[in-house]
Amino acid sequence: MVNLHMYPDVLTFNIVIDGLCKEGKVEDAEEVMKHMAGKGVEPDIITYNTIMDGYCLCGQRDRARRVFDSMIDKNIESDIISYNILINGYCKEKKVDESMQLFCEISHKGSKPNTATYNTILQGLFEVGRIGDVKQIYAEMISWGPYLIHTLMPLCSMVILSTDLLKKLCHSLISWKEREKILTIINGFCLEGLLDEANDMLRKMEENGYLPNDLTYNDIVRGFLRCNKISEMAIFMMEMAGRGFSFDARTSEFLVDVIREKPSVLDMIPELYSEYKK
Numbered sequence: 001m002v003n004l005h006m007y008p009d010v011l012t013f014n015i016v017i018d019g020l021c022k023e024g025k026v027e028d029a030e031e032v033m034k035h036m037a038g039k040g041v042e043p044d045i046i047t048y049n050t051i052m053d054g055y056c057l058c059g060q061r062d063r064a065r066r067v068f069d070s071m072i073d074k075n076i077e078s079d080i081i082s083y084n085i086l087i088n089g090y091c092k093e094k095k096v097d098e099s100m101q102l103f104c105e106i107s108h109k110g111s112k113p114n115t116a117t118y119n120t121i122l123q124g125l126f127e128v129g130r131i132g133d134v135k136q137i138y139a140e141m142i143s144w145g146p147y148l149i150h151t152l153m154p155l156c157s158m159v160i161l162s163t164d165l166l167k168k169l170c171h172s173l174i175s176w177k178e179r180e181k182i183l184t185i186i187n188g189f190c191l192e193g194l195l196d197e198a199n200d201m202l203r204k205m206e207e208n209g210y211l212p213n214d215l216t217y218n219d220i221v222r223g224f225l226r227c228n229k230i231s232e233m234a235i236f237m238m239e240m241a242g243r244g245f246s247f248d249a250r251t252s253e254f255l256v257d258v259i260r261e262k263p264s265v266l267d268m269i270p271e272l273y274s275e276y277k278k
Contacts, residue, residue: 008039008041009041010036010041010042010043010044010046010047013032013033013036013041013043013047014044014046014047014050016029016032017029017032017033017047017050017051018050020032020054021050021051021053021054021057022054024054024057024058026051026054026055026058026060026063029050029051029054030051030067033047033048033051043076044076045071045076045077045078045079045081045082048067048068048070048071048076048082049079049081049082049085051064051067052064052067052068052082052085052086053085055067055089056085056086056088056089056092061086061089061090061093061095064085064086064089065086068082068086080106080111080112080113080114080117083102083103083105083106083113083117084114084116084117084120086098086099086102087099087102087103087117087120087121087124088120090102090124091120091121091123091124091127092124094124094127094128096121096124096125096128096130099120099121099124100121100125100133103117103121118137118141121137122134122137122138125137183212183213183215183216185201186198186201186202186212186216186219186220187216187219189201189223190219190220190222190223191223193223193226193227195220195223195224195227195229195232198219198220198223199220202216202220214240214245214246214248215248217236217239217240217243217245218245218247218248218250218251220236221233221236221237221240221247221251222250222251222254224236225251225254225255225258230265
């Protein structure tokens, strides 16, 4: 390239550095970055992020942090990707104090965590049992707005949140018109036997013009069956029928199992007796 009077720019160097990092040759990549300055080409944020990520992938988080600090010393402003790389690296080593320090630093610099940041820090905190911090961050997520609710963890981990916080989340989702996410949390309530909360959220949805679907009705019916609340289930079943919904395969199978164990259930639901006897 030089013989043709063509000189590599920062984009060209970044491609080379990225290739070396992907091959695990991160030290060589860092040497290339040092060589850039000698050629009058200043590394940019992408250069530093690539090398930081390379070191983290190799399990060398301390070196990644050194590169981060070097970038700051050279007045190159870090971006959210820079923080996400380090937070992820520390979380993988269970060093959540360092991750939390970086997480707090993001806001202090006037920036905002993104979905990747929240996913990483929540998972890291959850794995080491820092439940109080998880609840605090969930509350913060609600204040940022609907786009962050994509970071909801699996339903099995939602039970660590207080019922009040989940209710607050649902009310926020209703105001943001995030129907599918509301239904996800209603399902979470049902799985945990919080049927009053599930029904309350269902009614709030209806008040705001969002009708539940057959999946939600079936979720709640199965919740009643799990808790052996047959009378409540029968009332809910009539509401379902009135809206043109019916039991799906999972609910039907669940109900059959309940009836086999406790045949007297049929006496509590006369409407089902003739169907069951067929």
